[in-house]
Amino acid sequence: ERFLREARALARLNHPHLVHAIDAGQDGDRYYLAMEYIEGENLLQVLLREGPLPPLRTCEIARDVCEALEVLETKGLVHRDVKPANILIAAGGNVKLADFGLLVPIEETSGPAAGPVCGTPHYISPEQAQRKGEVDVRSDLYSLAASWYHILTGQPPFTGKTTREIVQAHLNVAPLPPSQVRKGIPVVLDHLLLRWLSKDK
Numbered sequence: 001e002r003f004l005r006e007a008r009a010l011a012r013l014n015h016p017h018l019v020h021a022i023d024a025g026q027d028g029d030r031y032y033l034a035m036e037y038i039e040g041e042n043l044l045q046v047l048l049r050e051g052p053l054p055p056l057r058t059c060e061i062a063r064d065v066c067e068a069l070e071v072l073e074t075k076g077l078v079h080r081d082v083k084p085a086n087i088l089i090a091a092g093g094n095v096k097l098a099d100f101g102l103l104v105p106i107e108e109t110s111g112p113a114a115g116p117v118c119g120t121p122h123y124i125s126p127e128q129a130q131r132k133g134e135v136d137v138r139s140d141l142y143s144l145a146a147s148w149y150h151i152l153t154g155q156p157p158f159t160g161k162t163t164r165e166i167v168q169a170h171l172n173v174a175p176l177p178p179s180q181v182r183k184g185i186p187v188v189l190d191h192l193l194l195r196w197l198s199k200d201k
Helices: 002-011 043-050 055-074 126-130 137-153 163-172 187-196
Strands: 021-027 030-035 040-042 087-090 095-097
Touching: 002 021, 002 030, 040 043, 043 087, 043 137, 055 087, 055 095, 055 137, 126 137, 126 163, 137 187
Parallel strands: none
Antiparallel strands: 021 030, 040 087, 087 095
C-alpha cells in the first residue's frame, strides 16, 4: 500500500529534471512502477567515457538536480540514493534525476519505519549510514555533493577497500578540497562542496 501510495504521488510530479512516472500498479503478487524512457546515458557512463567534466558543466548538472530535489522536498519526499548512475543525461543534454526505488516520505526516514540502511556507499550521507536522526533534503544534498565531487575530480570524496572503510570515512574523515585533487577547479567550489559534505547536516 505504501509503495502504491508513493508511486502515485510520484506520478503526479511533472518536472523537466525528474524522470516522469507514468503508472503504478499490481500484477498478481508483483508491484510495478512504469517510468518514461530516456534516450541517453547516465552520468557515471559519461564520467567513465570522458573523465572529469568541466567545472561549469558540473555546476549546470548540479543546479538541475537541485531543482528536482526541491520539487521532491515540496511534496515531503526524500530520494535517498542520489548518485551519478541515477542522474541521466538525455540525448538533448537535459538532466533527469531517476531511480525512485528508495523514495520515502520524510516522516518515514527515522525510527522503526526507516528500515535498513539505504544508499550507495560512495555517496551516502552520515545520517543515512548511522540511521541517526531524520533523513531529509540535506541528506540528498550531501549525496549530490559527493556525486558532484566525483564528476568534478574524477574520484569520489572517499575511497576504501571495503564498504565499511568507505562509510567510516564519510563519518570521520574530512575530504580533500576538490582543487587539491584536480587542477583548474575554482576555489568557490571547494567552499561549497566541503560545506555540503559536512558531517553535521
